Amino acid sequence: MSASRNHAIIRTHALKKDYVLGAEIVHALRGVDLVIDANEYVAIMGPSGSGKSTLMNLIGCLDTPTEGEYWLDGEPVAGLPDDELARIRNREIGFVFQTFNLLPRATALHNVELPLIYGGIPRRERRERAQAMLERVALADRMHHRPAELSGGQRQRVAIARALVNRPSILLADEPTGNLDSQTGAEIMALFDLLHGEGQTILLVTHEHDIAEHAHRAVTLRDGLIASDQLRSVPALGS
Amino acid sequence: MNPRAGIALALAQIRAQKLKSFFAVLGVIIGVMFLIAVVSVVEGMNRYITEDFARQVYGLNTITVRRVPEINFAGPSEWREWQRRPRLRFEDADAIHEQLGLPALVAVESDADAVLEAEDGTEVKNVWLSGASADYFRIMEHEIARGRLFTPPEDRFGIPVVVLGHEAAEKLFGSRDPLGRRVRINGFPFRVIGVLEQEGSLFGFSLDRRAIAPAHSPVARMVNPHGIVDRIVVRVSDAQLIPLAKLRLEAIMRSRRGLRPNDGNNFVIETSDEGLSFWARISRILYIAFPGLVSIALVVGGIVIMNIMLVSVVERTREIGVRKAIGARRRDIILQVLVESATLSGLGAILGIAIGIGLAWLVRALSPLPAVIAPQWIAAAVLLGVGVGMIAGIYPAARAAALDPVVALRHE
Ligand SMILES: Nc1ncnc2c1ncn2[C@@H]1O[C@H](COP(=O)(O)OP(=O)(O)O)[C@@H](O)[C@H]1O
Numbered sequence: 001m002s003a004s005r006n007h008a009i010i011r012t013h014a015l016k017k018d019y020v021l022g023a024e025i026v027h028a029l030r031g032v033d034l035v036i037d038a039n040e041y042v043a044i045m046g047p048s049g050s051g052k053s054t055l056m057n058l059i060g061c062l063d064t065p066t067e068g069e070y071w072l073d074g075e076p077v078a079g080l081p082d083d084e085l086a087r088i089r090n091r092e093i094g095f096v097f098q099t100f101n102l103l104p105r106a107t108a109l110h111n112v113e114l115p116l117i118y119g120g121i122p123r124r125e126r127r128e129r130a131q132a133m134l135e136r137v138a139l140a141d142r143m144h145h146r147p148a149e150l151s152g153g154q155r156q157r158v159a160i161a162r163a164l165v166n167r168p169s170i171l172l173a174d175e176p177t178g179n180l181d182s183q184t185g186a187e188i189m190a191l192f193d194l195l196h197g198e199g200q201t202i203l204l205v206t207h208e209h210d211i212a213e214h215a216h217r218a219v220t221l222r223d224g225l226i227a228s229d230q231l232r233s234v235p236a237l238g239s
Numbered sequence: 240m241n242p243r244a245g246i247a248l249a250l251a252q253i254r255a256q257k258l259k260s261f262f263a264v265l266g267v268i269i270g271v272m273f274l275i276a277v278v279s280v281v282e283g284m285n286r287y288i289t290e291d292f293a294r295q296v297y298g299l300n301t302i303t304v305r306r307v308p309e310i311n312f313a314g315p316s317e318w319r320e321w322q323r324r325p326r327l328r329f330e331d332a333d334a335i336h337e338q339l340g341l342p343a344l345v346a347v348e349s350d351a352d353a354v355l356e357a358e359d360g361t362e363v364k365n366v367w368l369s370g371a372s373a374d375y376f377r378i379m380e381h382e383i384a385r386g387r388l389f390t391p392p393e394d395r396f397g398i399p400v401v402v403l404g405h406e407a408a409e410k411l412f413g414s415r416d417p418l419g420r421r422v423r424i425n426g427f428p429f430r431v432i433g434v435l436e437q438e439g440s441l442f443g444f445s446l447d448r449r450a451i452a453p454a455h456s457p458v459a460r461m462v463n464p465h466g467i468v469d470r471i472v473v474r475v476s477d478a479q480l481i482p483l484a485k486l487r488l489e490a491i492m493r494s495r496r497g498l499r500p501n502d503g504n505n506f507v508i509e510t511s512d513e514g515l516s517f518w519a520r521i522s523r524i525l526y527i528a529f530p531g532l533v534s535i536a537l538v539v540g541g542i543v544i545m546n547i548m549l550v551s552v553v554e555r556t557r558e559i560g561v562r563k564a565i566g567a568r569r570r571d572i573i574l575q576v577l578v579e580s581a582t583l584s585g586l587g588a589i590l591g592i593a594i595g596i597g598l599a600w601l602v603r604a605l606s607p608l609p610a611v612i613a614p615q616w617i618a619a620a621v622l623l624g625v626g627v628g629m630i631a632g633i634y635p636a637a638r639a640a641a642l643d644p645v646v647a648l649r650h651e
């Protein structure tokens with residue numbers, strides 16, 4: 001464990017992303033250097049339009065940078081072909097979205113199984129792992145419910161189970177409490193704290209300070225650049 | 240993702256949108272339905288013709304001499320030529336009998352519709368009346384159920400006796416014994432000497448509603464002008480003699496008609512093969528023309544499915560984004576859409592098969608056409624449906640696979 005603790009999961013160098021909007025070019029990221037070590041819990045903050053989601057998408061291999069370099073777990077990622085990126089998303093990344101993004105017609109169990117299906121995990125193991133994951137997020141009794149039959153908090157817990165079922169290197173959460181009331185949001189954040197306590201590396205996008213306070217490091221973006229990068233004085237792991 | 244999971248997913252999708260799915264595959268349903276219905280009837284006809292029809296119409300090992308073909312597709316000019324042909328006569332049959340030089344039975348037969356009336360006034364109309372030689376029964380393998388057949392002397396002297404078909408006897412006499420009773424054929428009195436075994440029907444036409452009397456009896460005037468017969472039937476003792484017998488018959492008839500080497504035959508010589516080849520011609524036409532019609536329905540069906548799948552891909556943009564985000568590769572997305580499209584279309588094909596079979600049954604029940612459901616065509620129809628779905632799914636699948644996950648996730 002201690003060997004991996006200082007190992008960089010995420011390392012970006014001069015990461016840039018431009019969007020072409022008609023004749024105009026939007027520089028969403030202008031050169032981001034960021035290193036995130038194993039078991040870090042990082043909040044990315046910043047005003048709307050500052051490039052948080054863009055950075056998240058690049059780190060999550062959903063998108064490719066216009067310029068710059070990116071190593072995930074020591075492997076260069078920028079410029080990999082589509083299918084290779086899909087494989088990385090499947091094995092190394094767990095996404096949690098503001099709007100949950102569950103498949104509406106599938107049960108909670110099937111939603112959680114989905115990454116394992118694409119990972120080619122055999123049926124039995126798939127089922128067992130998905131069930132175990134749902135138990136960990138306290139949804140053992142909701143496995144066969146569809147998203148419409150679940151509350152917002154329960155849906156987000158299904159999404160978290162789905163994100164974690166493939167044991168990703170990093171959990172990426174974009175405003176995970178944005179669609180939840182504060183009570184439920186607090187429950188989700190407590191779950192994140194627990195996961196971090198168990199060694200999970202977490203990157204969290206939020207514009208709310210009290211959410212960001214759960215993280216031990218806050219990176220603030222402004223106009224596509226890192227404006228500040230602060231370690232918090234919150235107690236680290238385990239103590 | 241394995242295809243089985245894909246099919247389950249597709250079925251869930253289809254269940255959720257039953258009506259839309261139904262309309263999506265309507266083209267496939269119609270195409271397959273017609274395919275199965277028509278093929279079943281054609282197959283049924285095929286089996287029927289080769290097994291029953293040829294024997295019942297032409298008889299086994301028999302050769303028929305006629306003025307024009309029994310079954311034909313004649314055009315008007317051909318028809319006019321046929322009308323100018325001389326008709327067959329009793330003397331032609333006598334000449335064949337004398338000159339054939341092969342072990343064979345020879346008979347004449349002429350027929351017409353008749354009205355039969357029993358002594359108590361019971362009338363039966365539309366009876367198939369034949370004037371025939373005594374050997375006609377043996378040639379056509381008509382078996383007697385009760386009484387007896389008429390004899391060559393009874394034919395020669397034109398005795399007014401008659402052998403009735405099963406249905407004709409029943410309609411005229413009910414439960415009473417028909418043997419020895421008088422029956423008026425078109426008003427002329429005959430004595431019933433026998434009743435034939437029941438033979439059933441051919442394309443809805445009863446083979447038992449008939450009466451057969453000696454060719455020289457008073458029926459002669461009812462069926463043809465004096466001295467004329469409709470056909471001469473020859474039965475050889477062995478099928479291997481048929482080609483030789485045909486050649487000799489042709490030679491005998493040509494010399495009797497005084498035809499020169501360059502003249503065509505002004506008569507026809509047919510065996511059950513001619514009936515079969517006629518049918519083979521019809522079924523070939525059906526098998527050639529029909530796939531064209533079916534493919535039009537399937538192409539239209541495919542285009543409809545393609546459009547529905549395109550709409551479905553657009554509606555599920557976000558879902559596709561989610562799947563990509565959690566690791567679906569291009570080929571996973573392509574497979575998902577293809578499996579869904581093939582499942583949809585395959586289900587349509589199954590529905591089409593069910594309706595087609597129903598239609599074939601209906602045809603069999605309501606019309607004299609037979610129908611046989613052929614398993615290989617059912618398999619072909621399912622494959623066809625699945626294939627159409629696959630092809631129709633290619634473009635929507637490619638569109639889905641090409642979606643940018645970031646854009647797809649932000650959709651709506
Ligand atoms: N697909 C896109 N096309 C064009 N412009 C985009 C796209 N995505 C983001 N942008 C622009 O890039 C900038 C950063 O956006 P984003 O990363 O979503 O910011 P945040 O998540 O911090 O609100 C914004 O100006 C936004 O309008």
Ligand SMILES: [Mg+2]
Nearest residue numbers: 049052053054
């Ligand atoms: Mg954002």
